[in-house]
Every structure is written in structure tokens, then in C-alpha cells.
Amino acid sequence: MLVYGDAEHTVTVGTKQAAIESTLPEIHSMPPGIARHxxxxTAFVGTAELVQGLIDAEFHELGVDTGxxxxxxxxxxxxLLACAVDHSWRSGFQEVALPKEFLGxxxxxxxxxxxxxxxxxxxAFYALYPENYLEAARASGLGADTQVIGIRSIGTGLSALVAAAIGAPPPFTLRPAGHPFRxxxxxxxxxxxxxxNQATSxxxxxxxxxxxxxxFGAVADWLEEAGVQRQRxxxxxxxxxxxGPQASTRHRERWRQAPRHVRTMDDLLLGGSPPHCLAAWVEDLVGPLDGPLEDVSGGGWRRRRYADKTNWPPSNVQQERRKFLARANGASWFVKFAGLGETGARKLRMAHHLHEAGFAPDVAGWRHGFLVQSWLEDARGLDQTTFDRDGLIGQVGAYLGFRARYYPAVGQPxxxxxxxxHMAVYNAQQALGDDAGGSLDRSLPPSDSLEGKVRRVWSDNRMHAWEWLVSGKRLAKADALDHSASHDLVGHQDIAWDIAGASIELELSGSETARLFAIVERESGHPVSPELLVFLRPCYCAFHMGAYLMAANAIEGEEEVRLRRxxxxYGRxxxxxSLGPVLRP
Structure with a gap:
């Protein structure tokens, strides 16, 4: 199945420099605490991306990594920034020491x-915290005579943190290349x-x-071939x-024997004590908690929305973000990992904007990766309850029109x-057979004529019925911040992608879809191509069919049954x- 993508962003060095530099006065002006940390x-993550991009550019030009x-x-x-992050963390967020030479x-x-x-x-997605690596390094017993090697991309920054924690010199980074398994x-x-010759370990x-x-194995092979003993x-x-299952015998054997140093997010943020724990960060926004955080990750949120487990919607539990429920002063809050750095800050701005426009729950704020939003206790998804159809189409249309108007995605992947x-035809062939793939290939129009009709926006990409929450006479959109910036191949699309999704997920008739189409055009102030909508409907089905099949293949039991269902x-x-033309009214 074709489901996942690996999007690159093309930027100038100056753009990245300006974004990083703009955070420095803010850091100096903020009071001590988790928000400043x-x-x-955020500055550290941005700098790591810049450095990774600079080194990779040289690597692609020369064909090799060099010193x-x-x-x-x-x-x-x-x-320099890694040392500042370490200092802030160890001081309980009370001290920040930004070296003067950093800006130069x-x-x-x-x-x-x-x-x-x-x-x-x-x-961005998996609650991997830089501080995990600070703590793992401090507990490793390694010292300043260690040569730290980071694997690009994310290993660029992570390696700097390991070196900072043990007092080692700045790391060297490598970009292993070739087949993903070799x-x-x-x-x-x-x-x-x-x-x-320069390092002990x-x-x-x-x-x-x-x-x-x-x-990991390629870098270790490279060192061993240069005479480094395995135990070092x-x-x-x-x-x-x-x-994983594709590992070579040599790599698997070495991995079993080698010293490995890990601190997980649960060790760090759930097992820690204030101020180094998630509960303290949430209290910084909503006040003292009434009790411990309730983990609702991996589909666990369904326990709070559904009385009967047999009605649970499917969940790709391995890909879900970490999620918790918090209660403070009688109010309930949804605490979800939204991303570190500018990723999380952008989602906070969008969450406020969508709430102010009447489309999403209230938001208390964002603290070091986690977004805290109101949890609507009495809400039920549209898969469990009914809502006036005219009101539904009006609210969905207004919401999509709002996104199309205010969230253009020029230059975004x-x-x-x-x-x-190509994805749709390939997934159809893989799941439904060559005849189905061939039939779809013949029925889909050529894509070249459609590209000029696309106006990319920060599309929602999650129009499923259970993502629409009915609370009294109000209809709110849940999970509205993440999915067009996820690591699947879809990414940012024309708002027609969401119209297609709504028509399929909410089982709209032809006339209802036409009305939705007209509302989106009116509210967005931009035309939407009906030809593009016709094209995207089967693409939408093929993508979700592939995504659910891949998720089902990675799990067993009740969840696998839901995913295959x-x-x-989507295959049917x-x-x-019926996935034929949808016309304007």
C-alpha cells in the first residue's frame, strides 16, 4: 500500500536564521518556567533543522560526509544551544544561559x-523529547572522552544533547544512504x-x-571496519x-550485546516529579489537578465517548498521538501531544482561531509539546447520534470554507x-486485484489537466463521523490541527479533498454534496473545481483503504477486525x- 510520505521543505538559510533569531528576545523576556523552556x-529544534539542512546540502554536493x-x-x-537546554532543564527551568557567541x-x-x-x-508526532536524551546520557556513565555521532536527520540535534550532558565535544553527524534495510x-x-584514534568510547x-x-547498524559497521572494538x-x-524484522543477523546480534541508553517519554514526563512532569505543565495552565492524568492514548479515548465497545470506530493505535484527560476545579481537559518547536506553536494559534470562529473546543494553551483543550463531557460523535441535516451541511460547509479562506498552504508539501x-491505482491493484486497478486507471482522468485547478490549504483530512462532536445544539470539529501536516503522502490539498471526505464519511446525497460545495465556495471566497472533486473521491477511498489495511497488518485482535472492516x-x-460526477446545483 502507498500511504506514507517523507516531505521535504525548501527554504533559504536566511529564512531559518530569522525565525531562530526572533525567538531569542522572547526567551530573555519570559519569566522562569516551563513556557520559557x-x-x-523551539529555538533548538529550528537550529537543528538548519544545521541538518546545511550539512546535507554539502553531502549531496560532494557525495560523502566530511569534517x-x-x-x-x-x-x-x-x-551551544544544547548546553543551554540542558542548563534550563537541570535548574528546574529557573535559569537560561544563552552563550553570546551563539548568534554569531x-x-x-x-x-x-x-x-x-x-x-x-x-x-512532531511521537512525543520524543530532547530531554529524554539528556537524561539517558547522564545515566550512561560515558564521559568527555566520548566521540558522539548523530544520524541525520533528527540525530543531528539529539547527538548535540548527548554530548552536552556528558561534557563531550560537539558531535559529528552522518547520513547513511542506500536501501532502507541496507x-x-x-x-x-x-x-x-x-x-x-581520538576517542575512548x-x-x-x-x-x-x-x-x-x-x-544504526551502518554507522557501527563503519566504526568496526576502522578498528573500533565492538564493546566501545x-x-x-x-x-x-x-x-525490526528486516534487520540483518550481524546487526541483530550486535544490538543484543551492545550497551543501549534509553529514557522514554513515560519515564520522563509521567514518572518524574515537579517541575519535570506533564501534570505540573498542565497545572501551569488550568490550576491544581483533581487527580492523576488519565492516559487515553492508543484509542483509549473511545472508553469515554462510547458506552458499548462494539461501537468503537477503528484506530491506528500505533500511530495515535499521546493523549490524556485532566480534571481541574470540576472542568475536564484534553491533553494531547501536538509537537515541539514551531509545529506546536502553530497548532496553538490555529486552535485559538478555530475556537474563536465557533468551530472547535476552547483551548487553555500549550506547554512544551502538549496542547490543552476543553473536553466536552456530554459530547457524542455523529456516528452515535443525529443532527439536523441542514444544520450539519451548513456547519461543515462554513468550517471548510473558513479553512480554505484563512489557511492557505503556499509552498507547503x-x-x-x-x-x-498513482497511489489510487496502485492501492486498488494491491487490495482489489489487477482488474479493479485497471478499471480505476481507465476511469480516472489524466492528472495533468487538474494540477492547475489546485489551491493548496491546510486541509483537515479527517472528516470521519466520529470526529464531529454533538454537544447539545452545537456541532464541534475535533482533531482539526494535525493531519495535513502528518507524515502521510497526502499532505496539504485543495479544499475539494475535504469536501470529498465529508461527502463519503457523512454519507451525503448528491444534492447535499452540491449544497456543501456551494457553501464552501461562498465562505472561502474561492472557486472549487467540480472536476477536481470527482477525481479526488476515488483517491480518497483508495488512500484510506490502504491506510487501514496497513494498520490492520501490524496488529491483532479486536482492533485488527475494526481496521479490516x-x-x-472503502474498498466497496x-x-x-456512485463515485461519479458531483455537479454544482
Whole structure:
């Protein structure tokens, strides 16, 4: 199945420098506390993306990693901020020590250069905290004579944190390349031997490992081939698990034997004490909690919305963000990981805007990655209750029109019409057979003529019935902040993608879809192509069919049944003749 993507952002160095520099006065002016620490981490995440982009640009130009001036200066710059994050964390957020030389190093790079950066998935989606690596490094027993090696992308910043915590010099980073399951290091000849002669121990730092752990393995292979004894190599992963099923025998054996140093988010934020715990951060926004946080991650939120487990909607539990319920002064709050750095700050701004416009629950604020919103205790999803159809179409149309008007996504990544078309045909072939794939290929129009009709916005991408909450006479949109900036291949799309989604998920008739279409055009102030809507409906079904099938293949039991049932529904819709033209009224 084609489901996931790996979007790159193309920016100038100057743009990144300006964004990072703009946070520094804010950090200096803020009072001590978790909010200031979070802003410091925002600067750190942005700097890590900049340095990663600079080093990767050089790597792509030369074909190898080198100990260049750009590489050294970038890691020195990043390490200064890593030390500041460490100092803030250890002082209980009371002290911030931003070295004066940081800004000079940051601005030393040519602002006219163009670089390609990638959003660090761990920071954005999986509650991977920089402080995890500070604590893991401090507990590792490693010292200043350690050579720390980061694996780009996210390992760029994580390695600087490990080095800061143990007092080691700024790290070196590598970009293992090649087949995802058989990565290889491409670096200057002799570089590994030079590093081997300078250090007592080696620390390899990255998130993961995933299906193969081949990036970790490639760097360790590179060191061993240069004469580094295996027992001198330490790993800093993001979880305590073993290598995935695609790992080589050599890598699997070494992983079992090697020292691995891990602190998980649960260790750090749920098992810690104030001020280093999530409960304290939530209290900073809503006041003293009435009791412990309730973990509703991995689909656990359904326990609070459904009286009968047999009615639960499907959930890709392995991909869900961390979520908790908090209660303070009799009010209930939904505490969801929204992302570190600018990712989370942007979602906070959007959450306030959507609430003020009457489309989403109230928001208390954002604290170092977690967004705190009102939890509507009496609400039920549209899959459990009814709502006046005219009112439903009016509210959905107003909501989508609002997004299309206020959230343009110029320059943001999203699948092209050609990529969506290829995905739809491929997924149909894989799930429904060659005949179904061939039939879809013949029925879908060419994508070239449609690309010019696309106006990309921060589309919702989650129009399912259970995402619409009925509370009294009010209809609110849940989960409205994340999905067009997720790591799937869809990304930011024309608002027609959400119109297609609403027509399918809310089972709108042809006339209801036409009315929705007209409302969105009116509220957005922009035309929407009916040809684009016709094209996107089967693409929408093919994508969700593939996503649910992939999720089902990774799990067993009741959840697998729910996921396969959902995939079957999208498969039937994809086959159905009703996915035909939807015309303007």
C-alpha cells in the first residue's frame, strides 16, 4: 500500500536564521518556567533543522560526509544551544544561559543558500523529547572522552544533547544512504580511523530503530571496519525494543550485546516529579489537578465517548498521538501531544482561531509539546447520534470554507494530482486485484489537466463521523490541527479533498454534496473545481483503504477486525458506480 510520505521543505538559510533569531528576545523576556523552556527548545529544534539542512546540502554536493568547516561550525552552533537546554532543564527551568557567541555562529552562514529540511517525526508526532536524551546520557556513565555521532536527520540535534550532558565535544553527524534495510555510510576515506584514534568510547544517536535498524547498524559497521572494538560502541535509541524484522543477523546480534541508553517519554514526563512532569505543565495552565492524568492514548479515548465497545470506530493505535484527560476545579481537559518547536506553536494559534470562529473546543494553551483543550463531557460523535441535516451541511460547509479562506498552504508539501492518481491505482491493484486497478486507471482522468485547478490549504483530512462532536445544539470539529501536516503522502490539498471526505464519511446525497460545495465556495471566497472533486473521491477511498489495511497488518485482535472492516468499506466504495460526477446545483 502507498500511504506514507517523507516531505521535504525548501527554504533559504536566511529564512531559518530569522525565525531562530526572533525567538531569542522572547526567551530573555519570559519569566522562569516551563513556557520559557519550551521556547528555548523551539529555538533548538529550528537550529537543528538548519544545521541538518546545511550539512546535507554539502553531502549531496560532494557525495560523502566530511569534517568540513560548515559541518564543524554548524555542530558548534547547535551544541551551544544544547548546553543551554540542558542548563534550563537541570535548574528546574529557573535559569537560561544563552552563550553570546551563539548568534554569531548562527549568522555566519550565507543567508542566500537554499537548503532542504525535514520535519523531525519524533518531535512532531511521537512525543520524543530532547530531554529524554539528556537524561539517558547522564545515566550512561560515558564521559568527555566520548566521540558522539548523530544520524541525520533528527540525530543531528539529539547527538548535540548527548554530548552536552556528558561534557563531550560537539558531535559529528552522518547520513547513511542506500536501501532502507541496507544503509551504508559514505564518508571521507580515513575519517573513521581518525575518529577511532581520538576517542575512548563512541555514542551513536538517533530515533528508532525501525524495521531494520540499518542506519544504526551502518554507522557501527563503519566504526568496526576502522578498528573500533565492538564493546566501545554505545547506542542511544528512542525506545527499548529490539531491531525490526528486516534487520540483518550481524546487526541483530550486535544490538543484543551492545550497551543501549534509553529514557522514554513515560519515564520522563509521567514518572518524574515537579517541575519535570506533564501534570505540573498542565497545572501551569488550568490550576491544581483533581487527580492523576488519565492516559487515553492508543484509542483509549473511545472508553469515554462510547458506552458499548462494539461501537468503537477503528484506530491506528500505533500511530495515535499521546493523549490524556485532566480534571481541574470540576472542568475536564484534553491533553494531547501536538509537537515541539514551531509545529506546536502553530497548532496553538490555529486552535485559538478555530475556537474563536465557533468551530472547535476552547483551548487553555500549550506547554512544551502538549496542547490543552476543553473536553466536552456530554459530547457524542455523529456516528452515535443525529443532527439536523441542514444544520450539519451548513456547519461543515462554513468550517471548510473558513479553512480554505484563512489557511492557505503556499509552498507547503502535498501530493501532486499525479501522485494521488498513482497511489489510487496502485492501492486498488494491491487490495482489489489487477482488474479493479485497471478499471480505476481507465476511469480516472489524466492528472495533468487538474494540477492547475489546485489551491493548496491546510486541509483537515479527517472528516470521519466520529470526529464531529454533538454537544447539545452545537456541532464541534475535533482533531482539526494535525493531519495535513502528518507524515502521510497526502499532505496539504485543495479544499475539494475535504469536501470529498465529508461527502463519503457523512454519507451525503448528491444534492447535499452540491449544497456543501456551494457553501464552501461562498465562505472561502474561492472557486472549487467540480472536476477536481470527482477525481479526488476515488483517491480518497483508495488512500484510506490502504491506510487501514496497513494498520490492520501490524496488529491483532479486536482492533485488527475494526481496521479490516473499515478497509473493506472503502474498498466497496471504490468499486461502486456512485463515485461519479458531483455537479454544482
Amino acid at each position: 519550551g521556547t528555548l527548545v 568540513s568547516i560548515v559541518h564543524r561550525t554548524g555542530m558548534e552552533c547547535l551544541s 555562529k548562527l549568522l555566519s552562514f550565507d543567508p542566500s543558500w537554499t537548503i532542504h529540511t525535514k520535519q523531525a517525526e519524533g518531535y 544503509r551504508e555510510v559514505k564518508a571521507d576515506p580515513g575519517l573513521a580511523r581518525k575518529l577511532a 563512541f555514542a551513536i544517536v538517533d530515533e528508532g530503530p525501525g524495521l531494520s535498524g540499518s542506519s 560502541i554505545h547506542f542511544f535509541p528512542s525506545h527499548e525494543g529490539t531491531l 502535498g501530493a501532486s494530482m499525479g501522485e494521488l492518481r 473499515a478497509a473493506d468499506r 466504495l471504490l468499486r461502486h458506480e
